Amino acid sequence: MAVPPTPTGSSTRGPAPSTPRQVLVPLALAQFICSFAGSNMNVxxxxxxxDLDTSVQGVQLAITIFLLVMAALMIPGGKLTDRFGRKRCLVAGLTVYGVGALLSAAAPGxxxxxxxxxILEGVGTALLIPPVYILTTLYFTELADRARAFGAIMAMGGIGAAAGPLIGGLITSGLSWRAAFVFQALVVAAxxxxxxxxxxxxPPEPSRPFDLGGAALSAVGLVLVVTGILATDDNGWLAAGLLALGVLVQAGFFRWIRAKERAGAEPLLSTSLFRNRTSNLGLLTQNLQWLILMGVSFVVAAYLQVVRGYDAIRxxxxxxxxxAGxxxxxLAAERFAKRRTPRTLVTTGxxxxxxxxxxxxxxxxxxxxAWASTPGLLMIGLGLGVMLTPSVNVVQSSFPEEQQGEISGLSRSVSNLGSSLGTAVAGTVLVADLAFGSYAAALIVLAAIGCAGLVAALLLPHRQGAD
Known part of the structure; x- marks a missing residue:
């Protein structure tokens, strides 16, 4: 396992880690707490x-904005790691996140x-998550070691998202929902x-330019698209207008980065990132995986509490x-990776x-x-666990070291966009009428999205490295 040396003159240098675990443990925990934050509020x-005199839609809005802020700022966050350094961005993101968690715990409304x-936890996450994946890629250079490391990180991320309702339910029932945010702050401190x-x-590159215009266009376009989906239940015309405007802004973003490249300037994202067919398919599968995970989590949790009357812990x-799934x-991801291709694993998942x-x-x-939902949830957990790691590995391994900042930001943005879309799409279907019919309709929508993911997985190359 190759561990790259710390360059002389780096502002973030320190004692080299004596074991790979000293690198992997904090990185995996960082992914865990960010994924936990996206799902624990569901219970x-x-x-x-x-407590705050609001509605189900109000809580859905808070969850969706958190996920959306992450998605909108993840690409700029990835680029900032090159300019300020990966370690520095990691610590800065953790600090902002911790402040946001404490403020949430004391929220009067x-x-x-x-x-x-x-906002604050979303911004913190956008700063800290790209370094997690960049550092993992740089420290673990062998394909098998990298697969093992990504397996551990994605396992912690998936467990954070899946166990969020249980941990959040235990804390909420035993103490209060505010204590769940204190728990997040304590984990961040650790x-x-x-x-x-x-x-x-x-070393960081302080003189490296940052494409502020591209960052603004990318963020605004994503916000408009997800906001349009959220507005579907209230005003169809407004929703259609927001979606159309969001698509136009995103088209403007791609024109912007192409113009920057033609002028010899560095854009927010290189257009070469979108010319790799294998990576594009991997990004699509990532988006749909997290869309399903967060969509199922919100829909089932809302249905059990509002319709069935379950408390947080139940x-x-x-x-x-x-x-569990x-x-x-x-835990079996490394063994699967040795025996099966990423295409097989993602398709099976x-x-x-x-x-x-x-x-x-x-x-x-x-x-x-109360256990009627458990067989389906177990299968969903198994399916997602099988494919989360190979999808990430396919994308990260498709690009050289010098593009890891860009592709890590893009990869995490795509995944978090999936999370926000999952809560927005499935939640919009459900809260239209909190009853069994809407619950079934939301699950059918998620199943159809899963089928689209299956088609994308079948288009992946049969072997790693094929394009």
Missing amino acids: MINDISR LGVLILGNS IVVLSRRIADPL TGVVFTAAT LLAAS FAVTVAGIATLLALAGDTSS
Whole structure:
């Protein structure tokens, strides 16, 4: 396993880690807490809405804005790592995140909760997550070692998202929903301490230009698209207008970066990132995986609490099935990677996930048991656990070291956009009428999206490195 030396003159240099675990543990924990933050609020819907005098839609809005801020700022966050250094951005992101978590814990109303959780935690995540993937790629240069490292990080991310409802439910029922944000701040503090032994493998480049115009266009376009989806239930014409405007802004963004390249300037993203067919398909599968994971998490949690009347802890316990499935599949990720190609793993993952959603739907009518949702959730967890790591590895391994900042930011932006779309799309279908019919309709939408992911997976090359 190759560990790159710390360059002389790096402002973030420090003692070289004595073991790979000292690098991997804080990076995996960082992914865990960010994924946890995206799903743990799902079991607090009733508690937060009562305490802050808001509605299910208000809590959905806070969750979606958090995920959207991450998606909108992840690409700029990836570029900033080159300019200021990966270690420095990691610590800065953790600090902003911790402040947001503490502010959320003390929130007197929905507005302050959105500021702390949705804005500050979202900005912090956009700063800290790209360094996680860049540092992993730089430290683990062998394909097998990199697959193992990404497997651990994606396992922690998936477990954070899947176990968020259980951990959040336990904390909310035992203490309060505010204590869940204090828990996040404590984990972040632990990560800061653990990350002291991480040395930045490459020096920062303070003079490197930053494409502010491209960053603004990219962020505004993503915000408009997701906002359009959220507005669908209230005003169809407004939603259509926002979606159309978002598409136009994104088209303007691509024209902008092409013009920057033609002029010899450095754009926010190189257009070469979009010419790699294998990477494009990998990015699409990442987006759809997180869309399904967060969509299922929000829909099932909202249905169990609002329609079935479950409390936070009972809802969280039901989600242990998804956590168990995801953990089991993630622990076997290294063994799977040695025996099967990424294409096979991603294809299998989508097939199992769609079957899990179908099972969830088939058993949804059984109102006599709290465990009717567990077989489907278990299958969904297994399916997602099988394919999260190979999708990331396909994308990261498609580009050389000098483009890792760009592709890491793009990869995480695409994944977090999937998370925000999952909550927005499935949540919009569900909250239109919180009843069994809307619950079934939301699951059918997610199953159809899973089928689209299966098609994309079948188009991946049969072997790593083929394009």
